Amino acid sequence: MSIKQILLVIGCAAIGLVPTAALACSCPTHQYNYFQVGSSGVLPANAYGVPWLKSYDSVLSVVQVIGSTETPVDYTVEQLDNSFINLVRPTNWAQGNQYRIQARAAKADIKVGDNVELRSPKLSASSTVVDSLWVTSSSCSMEVKAAYVDVAMNLGLDPDDYFFKTYVDGRQWNTSSDSCTRVPPGESWVGRGTDRIMALCVEDEGFGGLSTGPHTVRMEAYLPNTEIIHKSNTIDIDLDCEPDDGCQSVHGSNATPLVFVVGLLGWRRRRPA
Secondary structure, three states, rough: OOHHHHHHEEEHHHHHHHHOOOOOOOOOOOOEOOOOOOOOOOOOOOOOEEEEEEOOOOOEEEEEOOOEEEOOOOEEEEEOOOOOOOEEEEEEOOOOOEEEEEEEEEEEEEEEHHHHOOOEEEEEOOOOEEEEEEEEEEEEEEEEOOOOOOOEOOOOOOOOHHHEEEEEEEEEOOOOOOOOOOOOOEEOOOOOOEEEEEEEEEOOOOOEEEEEEEEEEEEEEOOOOOOOOOOOOEEEEEEOOOOOOOOOOHHHHHHHHHHHHHHHHHHHHHOOO
16 A cells, blocks of 8 residues: 555544544434323312323323213313424313323323412532533534533422423523434423533534523423423523533444554555555
8 A cells, every 4th residue: 555545544534533424414303192191190279281292193082980880071172383292181071080191002090189379499500521422413413521500400399390491591491412313292301390501612514502601591391281380590601611621532333443554554664665
């Protein structure tokens, strides 16, 4: 192999060592069909109904359960803001009643509990972390260096009964780890009642994220289509990137071209004269 050919291989290897996004992003179709209810199965009486997250039509069955007797009851289904969220409300919805709701494989046993009172839950934050994160890019996703802070709301209630929103500097914060990941309604990209606020430590090439430096964060937990909105305190965070040492670690397949080049050079030195 000539020196020119080896240099060409080294050039290709160098390209392979630079983190790049996928050239195309082919996303699967996401299908929803489940009832968003906590493990206790108890919803407050001042909830509008049972959240049903669905992305396709399905036959719905709603019965009231009294002892071992199940009696079909009338109900309404209201879709919220052209979203996947639908609210199933039995017409006799009242404290103490129990219902069984089913749509194909989705099933939920519901008890209507007491009214819930408004709370002022505390929002806490981790220290700032600087590390590699997979983030949304114009070509699906990319692993980049980022500064981030994890926040969590101490609601004191079952978080699975509520939908959450995070606000950064007064604007709603939404992101995901890649373009194909559909974050379920009412959750963040890291879970329900928690969120990860991040800023890129590299030049923004369409990955999203915030600017480095200080920001304010607050969170809300709400029951859809009601005035029950638990609002947290507002906290300050600082997304500062550590100084870059000029080196990037090699991950996964990006290491392959370098190993290949080293092998070629070793092979060339061992060639007989």
